[in-house]
Amino acid sequence: MARAASLSGYLELLPQERIVEQHVLDTLRRVFEAHGFASIESRAVEPVEVLLGKGEIDKEVYGVSRIHDDAAEAKQALHFDLTVPFARYVTENAGHLAFPFRRYQIQKVWRGERPQAGRFREFTQADIDIVGDGELPVRSDVEIAVVMARALQALNIGDFTLRVNSRKLSEGFYRAIGIEDTAAVLRAVDKLEKVGEDRVAAEIAESAGATQAQAQQALALASIRTADPDVAAQVRALLGAEAVGETALLEEGLAELSLVMGELSTRVPGRAEADLSIARGLDYYTGTVIETVLHGHEELGSICSGGRYESLATKGKRAFPGVGLSIGVTRLLSRLLDAGELAASRTVPTAVYVALSSDEDWGAAQTVADQLRARGISAEVALSAEKFGKQIKYADRRGIPFVWFTHDDGAHEVKDIRSGEQTPADPAIWAPPAEDRTPQIISITDEPSTAEEL
Amino acid sequence: MARAASLSGYLELLPQERIVEQHVLDTLRRVFEAHGFASIESRAVEPVEVLLGKGEIDKEVYGVSRIHDDAAEAKQALHFDLTVPFARYVTENAGHLAFPFRRYQIQKVWRGERPQAGRFREFTQADIDIVGDGELPVRSDVEIAVVMARALQALNIGDFTLRVNSRKLSEGFYRAIGIEDTAAVLRAVDKLEKVGEDRVAAEIAESAGATQAQAQQALALASIRTADPDVAAQVRALLGAEAVGETALLEEGLAELSLVMGELSTRVPGRAEADLSIARGLDYYTGTVIETVLHGHEELGSICSGGRYESLATKGKRAFPGVGLSIGVTRLLSRLLDAGELAASRTVPTAVYVALSSDEDWGAAQTVADQLRARGISAEVALSAEKFGKQIKYADRRGIPFVWFTHDDGAHEVKDIRSGEQTPADPAIWAPPAEDRTPQIISITDEPSTAEEL
CATH class of the missing domain: 3.30.930.10 (Bira Bifunctional Protein; Domain 2)
Known part of the structure; x- marks a missing residue:
């Protein structure tokens, strides 16, 4: 502003x-x-x-x-x-x-x-x-x-x-x-x-x-x-x-x-x-x-x-x-x-950023993202297989809470950028906590959020 | 158009x-x-x-x-x-x-x-x-x-x-x-x-x-x-x-x-x-x-x-x-x-039209409507206690599916205008079927609705 x-x-x-x-x-x-x-x-x-x-x-x-x-x-x-x-x-x-x-x-x-x-x-x-x-x-x-x-x-x-x-x-x-x-x-x-x-x-x-x-x-x-x-x-x-x-x-x-x-x-x-x-x-x-x-x-x-x-x-x-x-x-x-x-809380609707190990993985990464999207979870896929550190930094800069990794052996892991915690995850069932699904609106008022009230 | x-x-x-x-x-x-x-x-x-x-x-x-x-x-x-x-x-x-x-x-x-x-x-x-x-x-x-x-x-x-x-x-x-x-x-x-x-x-x-x-x-x-x-x-x-x-x-x-x-x-x-x-x-x-x-x-x-x-x-x-x-x-x-x-399917977001027996009931009728609204059900209250037939016709003309009546003894009833069926109801718990909550979008294509798909 x-x-x-x-x-x-x-x-x-x-x-x-x-x-x-x-x-x-x-x-x-x-x-x-x-x-x-x-x-x-x-x-x-x-x-x-x-x-x-x-x-x-x-x-x-x-x-x-x-x-x-x-x-x-x-x-x-x-x-x-x-x-x-x-x-x-x-x-x-x-x-x-x-x-x-x-x-x-x-x-x-x-x-x-x-x-x-x-x-x-x-x-x-x-x-x-x-x-x-x-x-x-x-x-x-x-x-x-x-x-x-x-x-x-x-x-x-x-x-x-x-x-x-x-x-x-x-x-x-x-x-x-x-x-x-x-x-x-x-x-x-x-x-x-x-x-x-x-x-x-x-x-x-x-x-x-x-x-x-x-x-x-x-x-x-x-x-x-x-x-x-x-x-x-x-x-x-x-x-x-x-x-x-x-x-x-x-x-x-x-x-x-x-x-x-x-x-x-x-x-x-x-x-x-x-x-x-x-x-x-x-x-x-x-x-x-x-x-x-x-x-x-x-x-x-x-x-x-x-x-x-x-x-x-x-x-x-x-x-x-x-x-x-x-x-x-x-x-x-x-x-x-x-x-x-x-x-x-973030600059984009994205909840999960799917990282790329190599450019050739882009299609497979989109398939992971589609599994999340099908359950209403906003996801985007990296356009280039830059270094993981750079991909994580890009997600972090925009306030995206989670980064998804698919390893060469096909195993999936999801990292909470804020805590640094990285855990195994299945793209068909994993979901972020409810409060991370969409960007949070932070209000200075001390009142509890009344966004759902009439 | x-x-x-x-x-x-x-x-x-x-x-x-x-x-x-x-x-x-x-x-x-x-x-x-x-x-x-x-x-x-x-x-x-x-x-x-x-x-x-x-x-x-x-x-x-x-x-x-x-x-x-x-x-x-x-x-x-x-x-x-x-x-x-x-x-x-x-x-x-x-x-x-x-x-x-x-x-x-x-x-x-x-x-x-x-x-x-x-x-x-x-x-x-x-x-x-x-x-x-x-x-x-x-x-x-x-x-x-x-x-x-x-x-x-x-x-x-x-x-x-x-x-x-x-x-x-x-x-x-x-x-x-x-x-x-x-x-x-x-x-x-x-x-x-x-x-x-x-x-x-x-x-x-x-x-x-x-x-x-x-x-x-x-x-x-x-x-x-x-x-x-x-x-x-x-x-x-x-x-x-x-x-x-x-x-x-x-x-x-x-x-x-x-x-x-x-x-x-x-x-x-x-x-x-x-x-x-x-x-x-x-x-x-x-x-x-x-x-x-x-x-x-x-x-x-x-x-x-x-x-x-x-x-x-x-x-x-x-x-x-x-x-x-x-x-x-x-x-x-x-x-x-x-x-x-x-x-x-209708001209208004309203799912329930709360009818009035007399103008003095307006406040009580708003309280009924508020109980519905608190559960995400769109409701409006008649502005004047016209004859019930006229109130129902007004709701019907706009495609509102339900009309709510509160009787002099305090009993509540809700009428499905389409079927004519009228049943006792409690404003604190009654809800319309999911498909009546919001206006339905009618599409001529024979495919099942894909509104929730990606």
Whole structure:
């Protein structure tokens, strides 16, 4: 990871690092599928107007056009997230899907970010979403959060907290205290961690036309952070008897957040807290919003974010409300690899390296390797009969645990490179210990590996 | 698959089709890793000059540039294959790799093809390559071919033949009969299946300055097709006593092809034949070249192609010779899905659908589902307590085999939707039959499934 990228902003992993990435992606897939989420992939390009019409319009989008074409203006561009393409996929294929539709999608996305440490122009996202036809119960918000909490838990990367809010609650509260331009307040509050309370208060006053008192109340709301599912009591206490605007949206938001927090405290205890400062920048969120902090890596920002959107996907009068969360895999992985908190025990899948006494033995050695492969043991055969010491060194350098020797009299022996122990073995029945079959993923967390847990 | 793509040339699969694709990619990965090949991924973009300097320069390459940039000229472009990026990766990371380096790479590539049936602008390739430092024995050509033959066999898509030739043999033969511009002859012979013998003979005469007799001899060489490892005898018979040019390269080619065919007939019997018409269009091949025909789908062209390249990857005076083969996964998959020769038994990973008697039971139903998930059984819970008939219909429509009911008295029952049989069950111990745990892949071939074989 200390290597300089030959193209700024593009990360390419070495084989050993890629094994860690494969483990991360396999683990996510396993958890998603255990919960009934189906995989889809969308094409990498979208019409430019689809990308610029929705979502983060200030993102730097990469246009794509044939190099021999004269047209300077690209009609298509690389997708910058998986939510907008998914909404397009759902409306296009609605007739072929059964709703509610649960899908996961693990793909690369591209953004023309200014290159800086830990920011990439090409990166992998892992998304889950549930989309309904016309309606979607708030229980799906709970389900999405539970599945992602379990997925992060299964990665065994340490303690994390899902920070949960409801846009209905925040906007309802702003209305209740008499602010009309609630979107402006949300945009200001979204910057709280970056610019601090004073500047947010000033922005609320300025852009939403709020009084100092209103701005302070909005900030007070954003300061509520609690694992207690009864967050409603604290919000009501803050509001007091001062409600000057309508409170219907606020009540809806309080009910939804209480339900979500109640279920989360039961199903993934200790993994979620209500945090009323969470706003999310994107316009399309309409209810539950979630960000996730990895303890000890707060500088990463949110490692898993998303929320509820009512009308991102529409087809005529038909709306497909959805809720989803997305893990920024590359950013997270790159940080954990850099910090030495995740590593693989070897650079190759190979468990057994079959050595050669002479080049003529290559066919016989392949037959030995095939006997191992037939039982699911990864094996490779030396391409040249170099000195045994050199063959062993080659295996050792790549972390392969066992080297196989076939002697001139046809006897077989297998050597554990780590201990140096060499024992007679029969290629038809010998197997390595279970933990040596595939590369081990080493995690710095002291918790026992939870890779097989949900 | 009968759906029209909303963007011409871009294929997007439905969830059920994607399950087949996942099965194909998982199978390839399993076979590649069993043989010790390590996974890498390269970034999707390369500097334009890297792509246009090597490989198929006439391919339509997609340029990439930030949409807000004025620069009309793209400096980067999407890769159109995985060989050129891999060569760049090897030279860049040579200091961190152990040679010979075996890698597999399964990624999307992009080509600005004219849209037509079965031709895609975005498609997935699955490549394996072995790269050496300075030298690489011809045994690695055998290894690559064996691994790919086994991978195709494991896909259970019917009978196929690897068509093997050596560029050294062809070029050596042309030299031996006195033709100097051997590259021109290769380019002409490469078109044999498309344009026929007469036009190829004319092109050889014209572009390589050959006599009619020389052109006919080159065509006679291209007509040799045999499963007999002793292909050398037929070539020598054809050459007769007429060698006017040097024969060293021919001898080298004959020796290599004989070795490769001999080993293949032992290790993957019936899967390979020498076919001296195989030329491959790409300039960088220098030795063994291979194409693969899937019987009954000859119109697909080659489903798996590649060969030996001596100097694609170089770093100063250091050369990294390699050999590789590539499967065009999307083209193959799309054809087999269209033909109904591969299909999945359901549209979701879910094995058990937990029904709801009332919305309030959702938490308890999730607890049942969690007991199943903890044992690796994919389960999902209804989001709403609709009528049981409707819940069963929803599960059935997606091919989920089992529906779970919890009665008011706490008793559990599980229903096999296919048979209608409903039996008492304990969520802590019940499991579906092994074949129902994951979606089944249905293949039209009558052969028993070889998914677990090497």
